Amino acid sequence: xxxxxxxxxxxxxxxIYAVVRRIPRGRVATYGQVAELAGLDGHARQVGYALHxxxxxxxxxxxxxxxxxxxxxPRAVPGAELTQRQLLEREGVGFDLRGRVRLSVVRWxxxxxx
DNA sequence: TTTATGGCTGTCA
DNA sequence: ATGACAGCCATAA
Numbered sequence: 693x694x695x696x697x698x699x700x701x702x703x704x705x706x707x708i709y710a711v712v713r714r715i716p717r718g719r720v721a722t723y724g725q726v727a728e729l730a731g732l733d734g735h736a737r738q739v740g741y742a743l744h745x746x747x748x749x750x751x752x753x754x755x756x757x758x759x760x761x762x763x764x765x766p767r768a769v770p771g772a773e774l775t776q777r778q779l780l781e782r783e784g785v786g787f788d789l790r791g792r793v794r795l796s797v798v799r800w801x802x803x804x805x806x
Numbered sequence: 807t808t809t810a811t812g813g814c815t816g817t818c819a
Numbered sequence: 820a821t822g823a824c825a826g827c828c829a830t831a832a
Contacts, residue, residue, distance in 0.1 A: 704829090723814055738829055740813040745830090757813085765813040772813085 704732055708742040715756045718784040719800040720793060722760045729802060740765070755779040756800075763792040 707730040714729075715721050721729075723736040732738050743754040755776040759765050764773040777787060785798050 727814090734815095735828065736814045737812070737827075738814095741830065744813055754813090759813075760815060767813045769813095776813090 704730065704738065705742045705745065707731055708739050709746075709750075709752045712743070712752050712754060712757055714802070715753060715800050717753075718798070720756045720758050720780065720785060720795075720798050721800045722762075722795070723757060724760055725800075726757055736760075756783075758793065761792065762788075762795045763790075 708726060711726050711729045712721070723739045727733060727736045727739045730739065739757065743752070743757055746752055746754050758776075764776040766773055777791065780793065781787060785793055787793055
């Protein structure tokens with residue numbers, strides 16, 4: 693890091709992972725929400741990239757992070773969204789007929805002690 | 807260094 | 820309610 697340490701540095705990733713890791717099972721959070729909690733308020737996209745950088749085996753439940761529409765993003769890799777959906781369903785997250793979750797119900801609420 | 811792309815979001819029709 | 824467009828910004832090449 694020759695460049696000075698700033699909020700938008702590589703440390704941002706660790707912060708994002710920390711937030712995602714805090715998401716309890718059976719609950720989901722939107723990219724924008726995670727970004728805000730990670731201090732990257734407004735940089736929802738950055739969260740998506742950080743999660744994309746993760747690899748299988750990471751302790752980060754990336755599948756619990758979805759977009760503001762309440763559904764998994766149609767990533768470049770076909771089938772991946774189905775995998776995320778299955779993981780969520782396995783945790784008790786109910787999906788809509790259109791493949792959307794009820795954010796009003798499964799939306800993770802930080803602050804409150806689970 | 808610049809260029810191109812992207813796991814989004816919010817607004818308008 | 821859904822569908823389409825533009826904007827923002829960091830990462831990777």
